[in-house]
Amino acid sequence: MTVIYLDNNATTKVDPEVVRAMLPFLTEFYGNPSSMHTFGGQVGKAVKTARSQVAQLLGAEDSEIVFTSCGTEGNNTAIRAAIAAQPDRKHIITTAVEHPAVLNVYKQLEKQGYTVTYLSVDGKGQLDLMELEASLTGNTALVSTMYANNETGVVFPVERVGQLAKEYGAAFHVDAVQVAGKLPLDMKTSTIDLLTISGHKLHAPKGIGALYVRRGFRFRPFLLGGHQERGRRAGTENVPGIVALGKAAELESLHMKEAIARERQLRDRLEQSLLKAIPDCEVNGDRKQRLPNTTNIGFKYIEGEAILLSLNQYGICASSGSACTSGSLEPSHVLRAMGLPYTILHGSIRFSLSRYTTEAEVDRVLAVMPGIVERLRALSPFNSDASDWLQGREEAVLATR
Numbered sequence: 001m002t003v004i005y006l007d008n009n010a011t012t013k014v015d016p017e018v019v020r021a022m023l024p025f026l027t028e029f030y031g032n033p034s035s036m037h038t039f040g041g042q043v044g045k046a047v048k049t050a051r052s053q054v055a056q057l058l059g060a061e062d063s064e065i066v067f068t069s070c071g072t073e074g075n076n077t078a079i080r081a082a083i084a085a086q087p088d089r090k091h092i093i094t095t096a097v098e099h100p101a102v103l104n105v106y107k108q109l110e111k112q113g114y115t116v117t118y119l120s121v122d123g124k125g126q127l128d129l130m131e132l133e134a135s136l137t138g139n140t141a142l143v144s145t146m147y148a149n150n151e152t153g154v155v156f157p158v159e160r161v162g163q164l165a166k167e168y169g170a171a172f173h174v175d176a177v178q179v180a181g182k183l184p185l186d187m188k189t190s191t192i193d194l195l196t197i198s199g200h201k202l203h204a205p206k207g208i209g210a211l212y213v214r215r216g217f218r219f220r221p222f223l224l225g226g227h228q229e230r231g232r233r234a235g236t237e238n239v240p241g242i243v244a245l246g247k248a249a250e251l252e253s254l255h256m257k258e259a260i261a262r263e264r265q266l267r268d269r270l271e272q273s274l275l276k277a278i279p280d281c282e283v284n285g286d287r288k289q290r291l292p293n294t295t296n297i298g299f300k301y302i303e304g305e306a307i308l309l310s311l312n313q314y315g316i317c318a319s320s321g322s323a324c325t326s327g328s329l330e331p332s333h334v335l336r337a338m339g340l341p342y343t344i345l346h347g348s349i350r351f352s353l354s355r356y357t358t359e360a361e362v363d364r365v366l367a368v369m370p371g372i373v374e375r376l377r378a379l380s381p382f383n384s385d386a387s388d389w390l391q392g393r394e395e396a397v398l399a400t401r
């Protein structure tokens with residue numbers, strides 16, 4: 001059975017051109033880029049080229065790019081560096097809907113004496129800048145927000161967040177893992193000090209990422225050891241991964257404009273047709289300020305996991321919540337923070353497209369989804385006939401929040 005892959009916010013297919021670019025660095029050019037000999041030097045040149053390619057995607061200078069092993073490492077490094085830069089300040093501001101690669105760092109920092117403010121979001125998953133302004137103090141070391149949410153695709157007004165953070169002298173970190181390659185970025189005109197990206201979300205392999213560090217930012221490395229990455233990240237470079245990320249960044253720069261238009265058109269058709277064909281479903285999150293590739297839809301009275309299993313039988317890959325929390329059967333912390341009702345919390349799934357997604361794939365999803373939802377609802381004890389029961393259930397859940 002052919003796979004219809006609509007889970008691109010979890011990971012992406014490696015572009016064949018990226019594979020071609022990286023392969024020689026697994027076979028022929030295996031030298032250490034730090035070596036004195038020409039054999040290693042050639043490899044060093046490839047790393048330099050890749051750094052420029054990534055810098056260009058972000059509108060940054062080459063010297064502002066530090067290669068990492070993944071988005072998680074980038075986030076951990078950025079947060080630790082930012083708080084070390086102003087050790088007297090003991091307050092951090094983030095949002096309630098961050099990725100676990102950020103949230104779990106703060107959980108630990110809270111144990112180490114930091115106060116963390118988790119900004120709330122509204123029903124559309126958007127931030128309230130007034131709440132941010134009210135939370136900022138002269139004790140705030142860091143403001144850290146995602147650029148776009150992995151579950152809903154909602155895009156935050158990060159530059160306005162950054163302006164406020166700067167007024168209070170706080171560092172500003174942005175987890176842009178879902179935005180790099182999907183929307184244009186320009187660090188030259190930005191308020192961002194530190195920005196995280198990850199290769200496997202933009203058609204490079206897993207296990208490679210990059211951290212943008214603004215020139216002049218008082219940076220402290222997370223991994224200590226050799227002097228690689230100009231002392232900012234020790235460890236012999238993952239050269240094939242770095243070359244791959246460089247190539248992927250170049251390709252994203254090249255394809256972005258056309259990919260945005262195409263994915264948005266396909267996503268909108270998928271979304272609008274599902275809303276039309278299936279009763280009692282709705283889109284979660286701000287439909288305007290949103291990534292062009294993502295739609296998160298709540299189907300009332302059924303379980304998102306049951307929909308995913310049914311889709312899986314047709315070879316269709318989608319997701320409920322984030323891949324990192326799935327399996328827990330806990331409803332998504334993102335949708336919960338949006339205050340969505342019980343049935344939507346449990347009945348939501350995400351489709352995330354890529355530049356490889358085709359019209360025919362979208363048609364296939366549209367052909368099978370109404371039947372899947374109808375079958376599951378017929379089996380569900382929570383169908384609309386049971387709305388009184390459900391109302392009580394929702395109130396009970398709301399009361400516990």
Ligand SMILES: *Cc1c(COP(=O)(O)O)cnc(C)c1O
Nearest residue numbers: 070071072099101150177178198
């Ligand atoms: C995937 C993801 C990460 C983690 O990146 P890895 O490279 O898998 O560690 C962090 N933040 C967001 C928003 C993500 O979507």
